[in-house]
Amino acid sequence: MTTIAPPPTIDLARLEEPEPERDPTGAQLDAVNISAWFGTNKVLDRVSLSMPPGTVSALIGPSGCGKSTFLRILNRMHESVPSAKLAGEVQLNGQDIYAPGQRITETRKRIGMVFQKPNPFPAMSIAENVVAGLKLTGAKVSRSAKEALIEDCLQRGGLWAEVKDRLDRPGGALSGGQQQRLCIARSLAVSPDVLLMDEPCSALDPTSTRRIEETIAMLRDQVTIVIVTHNMQQAARVSQQCAFFLAEQGTPGVIVESGPTRDIFERPRDQRTSDYVNGRFG
Amino acid sequence: MTAVADVSPASPLPDDDKPRSLGSGIGGSDRVFQVSATGVGAVVLVITGAIGLFLGYQLIPTLHNYGLGFFTRAVWNPEQNLLGISGVVVGTIEIAVIALAISFPLALGTAVYISEYAPNWLKGTLVALVDLMAAVPSIIYGLWGLLLISPHALYVARWINSYFGWVPFLKVDTDPRAAAFSAHNYVSSPFIAALIVSMMVIPMACAVMRGVFAQAPIGEREAAYALGSTRWGMIRSVVLPFGRGGIIGGTMLALGRALGETVAVLLIISPEYDLKFKPLEIGGITVASLIANQFNDASSSQLSALLAAGFVLFVMTIAVNTVAAIIVNRSRSGAQTDA
Numbered sequence: 001m002t003t004i005a006p007p008p009t010i011d012l013a014r015l016e017e018p019e020p021e022r023d024p025t026g027a028q029l030d031a032v033n034i035s036a037w038f039g040t041n042k043v044l045d046r047v048s049l050s051m052p053p054g055t056v057s058a059l060i061g062p063s064g065c066g067k068s069t070f071l072r073i074l075n076r077m078h079e080s081v082p083s084a085k086l087a088g089e090v091q092l093n094g095q096d097i098y099a100p101g102q103r104i105t106e107t108r109k110r111i112g113m114v115f116q117k118p119n120p121f122p123a124m125s126i127a128e129n130v131v132a133g134l135k136l137t138g139a140k141v142s143r144s145a146k147e148a149l150i151e152d153c154l155q156r157g158g159l160w161a162e163v164k165d166r167l168d169r170p171g172g173a174l175s176g177g178q179q180q181r182l183c184i185a186r187s188l189a190v191s192p193d194v195l196l197m198d199e200p201c202s203a204l205d206p207t208s209t210r211r212i213e214e215t216i217a218m219l220r221d222q223v224t225i226v227i228v229t230h231n232m233q234q235a236a237r238v239s240q241q242c243a244f245f246l247a248e249q250g251t252p253g254v255i256v257e258s259g260p261t262r263d264i265f266e267r268p269r270d271q272r273t274s275d276y277v278n279g280r281f282g
Numbered sequence: 283m284t285a286v287a288d289v290s291p292a293s294p295l296p297d298d299d300k301p302r303s304l305g306s307g308i309g310g311s312d313r314v315f316q317v318s319a320t321g322v323g324a325v326v327l328v329i330t331g332a333i334g335l336f337l338g339y340q341l342i343p344t345l346h347n348y349g350l351g352f353f354t355r356a357v358w359n360p361e362q363n364l365l366g367i368s369g370v371v372v373g374t375i376e377i378a379v380i381a382l383a384i385s386f387p388l389a390l391g392t393a394v395y396i397s398e399y400a401p402n403w404l405k406g407t408l409v410a411l412v413d414l415m416a417a418v419p420s421i422i423y424g425l426w427g428l429l430l431i432s433p434h435a436l437y438v439a440r441w442i443n444s445y446f447g448w449v450p451f452l453k454v455d456t457d458p459r460a461a462a463f464s465a466h467n468y469v470s471s472p473f474i475a476a477l478i479v480s481m482m483v484i485p486m487a488c489a490v491m492r493g494v495f496a497q498a499p500i501g502e503r504e505a506a507y508a509l510g511s512t513r514w515g516m517i518r519s520v521v522l523p524f525g526r527g528g529i530i531g532g533t534m535l536a537l538g539r540a541l542g543e544t545v546a547v548l549l550i551i552s553p554e555y556d557l558k559f560k561p562l563e564i565g566g567i568t569v570a571s572l573i574a575n576q577f578n579d580a581s582s583s584q585l586s587a588l589l590a591a592g593f594v595l596f597v598m599t600i601a602v603n604t605v606a607a608i609i610v611n612r613s614r615s616g617a618q619t620d621a
Contacts, residue, residue, distance in 0.1 A: 075508065077504065077507065077508060080504070080507065082402065105510045105511065105512055106510065107510075108507060108508055108509065108510040108511075109509065109510030110510075112508060112509070113504075113508035115501060115504060115505065115508075117501050119499070119501035119502050119504070119505040120505075121502060121505070121506075121519060121520065121523075122502075123523035123524070124519075132506075132509065132519065133509035133510060133511075135515075135519065136506055136509050136510065136511035136512075136515040136516070136519060137509065137510045137511065137515070138515075183505070186505075186509065187508070187509070190509055190510060
């Protein structure tokens with residue numbers, strides 16, 4: 001008999017906390033029958049998921065199951081890969097972002113993204129990094145409004161206290177965790193309706209991870225958040241809704257099960273979900 | 283086993299705690315390769331040094347024969363044995379700088395297009411075509427410039443003269459609006475020579491720039507796109523800042539090449555040795571084409587003078603290339619951001 005390591009304990013008490021009454025300002029994001037290919041290799045098969053405002057949706061699943069691809073389809077980053085193709089619709093407040101006439105730059109502005117590896121613009125200062133999106137999208141903002149925006153976004157990104165005295169220092173000189181929060185602040189500066197996060201903590205230490213999770217909890221009312229994570233406890237901690245992706249041997253990825261995070265972790269309907277969230281594979 | 287060291291502080295021999303000598307740990311074949319690679323590298327240095335020494339040595343007879351005036355006079359009169367290179371040096375810099383002004387935007391635009399806009403199937407072809415520009419012999423460029431470009435470029439020169447002639451150095455001493463304008467005032471000018479030289483230095487500048495643009499980190503590119511940036515916005519905020527070292531370095535390398543261009547300049551330009559800065563006007567010379575032009579008829583003291591002029595060019599080129607190398611190495615180009 002081989003001994004199986006005990007599955008990670010998940011703080012279920014935290015999941016039970018009642019949903020406070022909120023009036024979220026994010027947007028409704030719906031993926032409808034999304035399929036995706038790289039060349040002839042199909043990686044996602046008719047995946048549908050509804051991501052309501054005021055909710056953090058976690059996408060979980062083993063490596064290579066298509067969850068990052070799914071996330072990149074949500075703000076049209078998928079098509080930057082030359083051989084990438086997709087089918088289905090992504091609706092932002094009911095409107096298909098892939099419809100003809102939808103500007104890709106406008107879509108990406110409304111659906112921001114934070115990447116796995118922190119990627120501040122190294123040639124810019126911390127302050128310039130925050131408002132880089134304004135410059136890139138050609139938005140004209142007065143100097144005083146810009147300063148207010150920098151402070152506001154850094155506050156919301158949970159970084160203001162640490163950097164308020166050195167806003168003119170290069171963004172690349174911050175620690176990894178600070179850089180990631182700077183990237184979150186940068187995404188917020190163009191006032192997106194949705195924020196996508198692709199394993200935002202996988203390159204960070206536990207303390208930085210905790211700070212980012214606090215930031216996510218704070219932002220939840222303001223933007224709809226979709227987060228890809230490999231860390232089950234993180235999914236349990238930050239999300240209200242959870243989707244379990246799986247690509248079984250040679251088949252494209254599908255959502256095996258999705259629903260309230262509590263249900264996915266406590267009473268999964270599918271055996272595979274149960275195995276995965278209890279750490280028996282993946 | 284003795285491999286386990288005694289780490290207790292109460293070691294009987296306190297002087298024991300010395301750095302060990304570590305053998306090189308390099309095997310036989312590695313050592314052979316290391317020695318031969320070092321040898322080849324040293325040969326390059328020795329050759330460059332020897333050329334410098336050989337040319338520099340010619341300064342002694344030159345200064346003896348012509349005095350320090352050799353550097354300040356602007357005349358080359360072998361019959362009266364009156365030689366000075368100040369006009370020649372200025373002409374060299376003049377042509378190189380104008381060539382750079384023409385080639386820089388072309389090389390930069392080509393590099394940006396190839397690395398950022400060109401579809402994949404076109405990229406390889408374009409790279410090969412630009413590299414092919416470097417493979418065309420300079421005599422061919424010279425003939426092309428003389429026979430094909432020069433007859434048309436003189437109209438460009440006249441146009442610049444008539445509209446920008448108020449800028450002192452763009453003035454040509456003739457009436458551009460005369461009914462029968464004197465075309466011969468505009469041909470064989472440093473401007474036309476520089477135009478041809480610019481074509482010859484584009485591939486080098488373009489290759490260096492393209493190389494660094496292609497290395498702009500994907501993470502930063504995606505960050506810009508995810509903020510809603512257009513492609514041009516991404517290029518401006520990610521690719522160009524990242525490639526700044528390569529842009530400067532490539533341009534300086536091109537400058538080094540432009541300084542030394544010989545045959546094409548000699549074919550086009552009409553030699554004049556006086557000190558002036560009139561690019562649109564007929565007449566001028568560069569150090570390299572001076573040497574090629576005067577070499578055959580030179581007496582031994584004049585030959586030394588020509589080689590001394592070559593030494594001046596050698597020093598200029600080395601200085602430019604060294605600065606280019608320093609800039610390229612110091613810049614962030616080629617270095618990923620560390621998370």
